[in-house]
Amino acid sequence: MFFHRKKWSLLIALALILLISAVGYSALGDRTLSRGSRGPEVVDLQKRLSMLGYVTGPQDGIFGRKTNAAVRLFQKEHGLTVDGMAGTNTIRELKRLTGTTTSSGGTSVGLKNSDIDLLAHLVSGEARGEPYRGQIAVAAVVLNRIDSRSFPNSVSDIVYQPGAFSCVDDGQLYRNPTSSSYRAVYEALAGTDPSYGAIYFFNPSKTSNRFIWSRSQILQIGNHIFAR
Structure with a gap:
């Protein structure tokens, strides 16, 4: 009788361990x-x-x-x-x-944490106060440039390309990014592209650059025109 009671106790304990492990x-x-x-x-x-x-x-x-x-x-x-x-x-x-899983060493979307942080700084510097959709579009432009043979193939090389972004020149890049800029970056990394493949964007009230005005315009979101 004692043996059977001990056997059942062990079986119950094992079942509880398995159950706790499954829940945990x-x-x-x-x-x-x-x-x-x-x-x-x-x-x-x-x-x-x-x-x-x-x-x-x-x-x-x-x-x-x-x-x-x-x-x-x-x-x-x-x-x-x-x-x-x-x-x-x-x-x-x-x-x-x-991504499907989370980790502390990087991201599952193909960029290092430092790249994502830099991209969020750029989005915040260029599109602070713009509609959320416009912030995603700015992030998408950088990713579209990475995919283009006409531009460098890394986030840092694109961001710091001379004359590419006004926020680098005026120091806005170095301000603390908004929380929405990080969300916009992850949204763009997940495949959302409100710019429809744009590789340029500009504020028409702030530039008279002939080159940028010569580009094929796609749409305007907030204060930015997105173009190819």
Whole structure:
């Protein structure tokens, strides 16, 4: 009788360990997260939101007020139902923008963290105060230049190419970037391109440069005209 009782106790303990392990390592998206949720999925959620510039508070695995507010703002800016809950659609969009997995050594979207930081500085310096869609378009222009044979093939070489961007010359590049500029960069890296393939942009009220005016204009977003 004692042997059977001990055997069943061991089996129950093993089952509990397996259950705890399964819960502890569940992936982001396995369940809907909301106020009061806790665990590693919430940490992952907080990391992804933070990568995009949303303020979640400490990445402690506790879905509190600040995380809820960050989720709501993310949903509002991406056309999702604003309910403050990280469900299927919200998680899918977060993963689209930040990659399938998160890591501390770099990003899953092909650029180093230093490249993303520099690109966010450029977007902020060139498009501070512009519509969010226009900020994404500015980031997309840089990525389009990387893909073009007519330009250097790295973020830093493009940003610091002489005369390429006014924010480098007037020092705006070196100001602290806005949180929306980081979000715009990740959106562009995920494939969003409101500029429709543009490799130039300019403010028509601030330039008389003949070359830039000679380019084929695509559209205007805010104060910027985007062109090929």
